[in-house]
Amino acid sequence: MTVDLEGPEPLYEQIAAVLAARIADGTYPQRRRIPSEAAICEEFDVSRPTARSAIRLLNERGLTFTVRGKGTFVAEQQPSDEPAGDGTSG
Amino acid sequence: MTVDLEGPEPLYEQIAAVLAARIADGTYPQRRRIPSEAAICEEFDVSRPTARSAIRLLNERGLTFTVRGKGTFVAEQQPSDEPAGDGTSG
């Protein structure tokens, strides 16, 4: 999986979207750790600040939570503002 | 007003607290712009990322909102988790 440097979306949003998709499809199971900042830097070839921005988004959206010295973990519940939304309505 | 480099709180939290106090006491009135990132850098002698972190905190807490190219403005209402809290109960 890669990101689009030319796209309109910021890198950190694209990366957050990729990670969010992995959470949604179970690649990153609940309560389990997601890859470290360093690993995200490696995979997406970005700087640590950018990797951290992506994680920050996930945390803000309630998908994950971060514990210093341990890592970032998938939250047990992913709250949603769109209770019925799976995008298949149209 | 200064910040405490030796203190336990991060610089950006200390700065956010100072700005929040100015919002609370009317130094920065509602709907009015607060100082620019550059001005905050100057006043507190910090880097732009640190100034931005402070502003981000204010935004997250609903005290302010930022408009790209214009500045950061005091929100019209400051939501509170402590409906009765003004600290004068004792």
Add this chain to the structure above:
DNA sequence: AAATATTTGTACGTATGTATG
């Protein structure tokens, strides 16, 4: 307990892009 490695937290510096006036 000590040393080392891993991982996140804070902070600085800089460059470039985008939006407003």
Add this chain to the structure above:
DNA sequence: GCATACATACGTACAAATATT
């Protein structure tokens, strides 16, 4: 076009918490 101001992104260093040896 220029000046101001925020947004994104890279690079780096050191501190603090955790985990392993």
